Amino acid sequence: MGLTPDMQAALGRLTLRNPIMVAAGTFGYGVEYRDLVDLSELGAVVTRSLTLTPRMGNPPPRVAETPAGMLNAIGLQNDGVDAFIIETLPRLREAGATVIASVAGETLEEYVQVAAKLSRAEGVAALELNLSCPNQARGGMEFGVQPELTAQVVAAVRQATDLPLIAKLSPNGGEIAPAAQAAVAAGAEAICLINTLLGVAVDAHRRQFRLASKVGGLSGPAVKPIAQYHLWRVRQSLPDTPLIGVGGVSSAEDAIEFILLGAHAVQIGTANYVQPTIALEIVQGLRDYLTTHGFPSVDAIRGLVQ
Ligand SMILES: Cc1cc2nc3c(=O)[nH]c(=O)nc-3n(C[C@H](O)[C@H](O)[C@H](O)COP(=O)(O)O)c2cc1C
Structure with missing residues (x-):
């Protein structure tokens, strides 16, 4: 037996x-699952x-099953940042979770205000800027596929918080690397990719639709090769930036x-x-x-496939 x-x-x-983390919007606020999953064991x-x-x-229907995936148009349903801070965050803290708060907005000012509130709250480890939601009439994805806008939002949020900043980007504009580079230049410390595909x-x-x-975002096993493509491409252009891969992971092998x-x-x-305990x-x-x-650490396998 090794160590x-x-x-x-x-x-x-x-x-x-x-x-290993649970992705934004797919695990509620986390607290809903705390009887089933020890949140303190997740990354x-x-x-x-x-x-x-x-x-x-x-409005419903806002989820549809597709071959090897699902299409959703939830549209950022949430109780608002104040209710999260007052009601949910203390329960997540109590459960020992490391909390990354996902921030969304229709305008640059909204991102800044939400981020500022979260950074004054106790128990948020980092912010993930959702610059990639395809289910919003305004804002969201548009901030993440135009590098100049990406840079503006990240820079403005960077001014408003000392928390580590992750920029979550979209595959819907083509190559992700230009927006990822803009996000890092503006102060993002990590890049998360990908959000769903239109x-x-x-x-x-x-x-009927x-x-x-009508339009939604595709996720699940069907998108895994696309997510892996983008991860590999962005890795080449930003070799020193921590990257968070997401898209179609449903087994340890996929994550590896x-x-x-x-x-x-x-x-x-x-x-x-499919299986709420899958992340554990x-x-x-x-x-x-x-x-x-016989690998001593996760670090030892990172990037072995070039
Ligand atoms: C029902 C549903 C709701 C989602 N809500 C959000 C969200 O609120 N914010 C966000 O950044 N991404 C959201 N996503 C995108 C996921 O976090 C993830 O980036 C995407 O689904 C790809 O990963 P997967 O194939 O493992 O689901 C959502 C995805 C689904 C399926």
Whole structure:
């Protein structure tokens, strides 16, 4: 038997107990699952994206199953940042979770205000700027596919907080590297990729779109090769920036693939809906893989596939 491998993941100023997190919007606020999942054993819990005021999200139906994936148009449903800070954050802290708060907005000012409120609260480890939501009429994705806008939002938020900043980017503008470089130049310490891919689904029997808002974001196993492509490409242009890979991870092997391609951490999204304990199983699977193959740490396998 070898030694227990070192599972820590260092993302700039943020050190996580392991590299496995639950992805924004796919695990509620995290507290909903605390009877089922020991949140203190996850690398981090990323909250659903928080806006300045409560949002109802889009009208139903807003989720559709697709081959090897799902299409969603939730539209950033959340209780607003103030309710999160007062009601939810203390419970996440109590459960021992490392909390990464996802920040969203329709305007640059909204991102700044939400970030400022979160950085005054106790118990937020980092902010993840959702610059990539495809389900918003205004803001969201547009900030993450135009490098100048990406830089403006990141720079403005950087002024408003001392917390580590992660920029979450979208694959819907083509190559992600230009926006990732802009985000880092403006003060982002890590890049998270990818958010969902734009798609539609049609019901042939009812002769209608399956989603009330027609367009949604595709996630799940179907998007894994695309997420891995972008991770690998951005790795080449930003070799020193911590990257968080997300898209289609539903097993330890999937997560290991992302790490081999250069990810410092990996998020689990759609797979949480299939099996809410999957992220913890992936932590264990990663530990077993390192032990079986004699690797002393997660760091030892990062980027082995070039
Ligand atoms: C139902 C649903 C809701 C989501 N909500 C958010 C959100 O609020 N903020 C965000 O940044 N990403 C959100 N996402 C995107 C995921 O965090 C993730 O980037 C994407 O689904 C790809 O990962 P996956 O294939 O593992 O699901 C959502 C995804 C789904 C399926």
